[in-house]
Amino acid sequence: MQSTLYIGVMSGTSLDGIDIALVDISVDNITFISGECYPLPSSLKANLLQLCQQQQCTLLKLGELDHQLGQLYAHCINKFIQTHHLDRTQINAIGCHGQTIFHSPNGCYPFTMQIGDANIIAAKTAITTIADFRRKDMAYGGQGAPLVPAFHQAIFSDPNKNRIILNIGGISNITVLSPNHPLIGFDTGPGNVLLDSWIAKQLALPYDKDAKWAKTGSVNQPLLQHLLNDEYFRLPYPKSTGRERFNLNWLLDKLTGFSLAPQDIQATLIELTVIVTTTAIINQISLNKQLPNELLICGGGAKNPLLMARFAAWLPNWSVKTTDELGTSSDYMEAIAFAWLAYCRIHNLSSNIPTVTGATKAISLGVIYPK
Ligand SMILES: Nc1ncnc2c1ncn2[C@@H]1O[C@H](COP(=O)(O)OP(=O)(O)OP(=O)(O)O)[C@@H](O)[C@H]1O
Numbered sequence: 001m002q003s004t005l006y007i008g009v010m011s012g013t014s015l016d017g018i019d020i021a022l023v024d025i026s027v028d029n030i031t032f033i034s035g036e037c038y039p040l041p042s043s044l045k046a047n048l049l050q051l052c053q054q055q056q057c058t059l060l061k062l063g064e065l066d067h068q069l070g071q072l073y074a075h076c077i078n079k080f081i082q083t084h085h086l087d088r089t090q091i092n093a094i095g096c097h098g099q100t101i102f103h104s105p106n107g108c109y110p111f112t113m114q115i116g117d118a119n120i121i122a123a124k125t126a127i128t129t130i131a132d133f134r135r136k137d138m139a140y141g142g143q144g145a146p147l148v149p150a151f152h153q154a155i156f157s158d159p160n161k162n163r164i165i166l167n168i169g170g171i172s173n174i175t176v177l178s179p180n181h182p183l184i185g186f187d188t189g190p191g192n193v194l195l196d197s198w199i200a201k202q203l204a205l206p207y208d209k210d211a212k213w214a215k216t217g218s219v220n221q222p223l224l225q226h227l228l229n230d231e232y233f234r235l236p237y238p239k240s241t242g243r244e245r246f247n248l249n250w251l252l253d254k255l256t257g258f259s260l261a262p263q264d265i266q267a268t269l270i271e272l273t274v275i276v277t278t279t280a281i282i283n284q285i286s287l288n289k290q291l292p293n294e295l296l297i298c299g300g301g302a303k304n305p306l307l308m309a310r311f312a313a314w315l316p317n318w319s320v321k322t323t324d325e326l327g328t329s330s331d332y333m334e335a336i337a338f339a340w341l342a343y344c345r346i347h348n349l350s351s352n353i354p355t356v357t358g359a360t361k362a363i364s365l366g367v368i369y370p371k
């Protein structure tokens, strides 16, 4: 009998680490078994940031980082296999997202670029690896992102509820699950990326743990309104974005003419993350009015008590909780999703959602790199 075990690997826009999930998947079952997060070495993070923000990029550097990340993913997967005493011959496939270094879905020549050579992963782990999940969707005219809505639909659909799944990673994205409504999902804008960049610049910390610093500041309304003027927030879906738009330079540019305490800016950025998402939910989506509404939060932002409290305050008639409360790890959601995308590719099942990405065709995403 064919094994039903898959490994999903995700390293996202926050550049905080590599999430690995072991998942048991068959036609009627998706069970998360275990997960680990391996930190990204700080020198690699600095190099990737330079690349993402186009400060310094040579083909040599790009090629070397692609190789380095491939080696690192393989090393982390092998460590994971060892720690969890797994038999690698029992792992059907690895689904590895790779590291997005640029995402440009709307130019004359749309492209999205994820690095971390999957040939190296397949060779070093001796497990078939699936990667390059986004570009076929783009080839059919889609945004290439977000891809997790199909997975959210597979695990969270409920005929008696309107459910919005909100991933607050570096970038925030939502999935709308409402009976009799087409499945939609899009990137609402910055999640943690501006919060992380601002505290890194001001206090040399990677992130504002439990929003301790933001809580010492207060929201500045003129700045908030100015940030909300960015045209991305008014664009209709399908839409997706990334670090190439929302980054420290974006923020510094918007801060021109403002003279505020740095912690007030941090508090304002928290409110920005909340308002862009709640406004999108309220203004851009028509939910079934007869049904109760749930906001299910995952990603690193689910650990931020101030973000959670502000979502609850802005959506008073909603049940606001983390996906953990429904039995799916908020930490490993995306890694689990990439294990599921690998399962779909191995079984040739379509995994993009044209109503989400705007692609003209439903297709099975990902390229297979045999061991
Ligand atoms: N205890 C905490 N308090 C506040 N923020 C936290 C906490 N734990 C994690 N975070 C935030 O979550 C971020 C990591 O989130 P996550 O791992 O979901 O991002 P990602 O997967 O890299 O991003 P994306 O989903 O955009 O690709 C951290 O950079 C930090 O900002």
Ligand SMILES: CC(=O)N[C@H]1[C@@H]2OC[C@@H](O2)[C@@H](O)[C@@H]1O[C@H](C)C(=O)O
Pocket (backbone or CB within 6 Å): 012, 013, 100, 103, 112, 144, 145, 146, 147, 148, 149, 169, 170, 171, 172, 173, 187, 240, 241, 242, 334
């Ligand atoms: C291009 C890219 O890497 N996009 C990521 C990013 O991180 C969050 C958001 O922006 C989302 O659109 C996407 O990731 C998830 C896994 C997705 O495709 O659903």
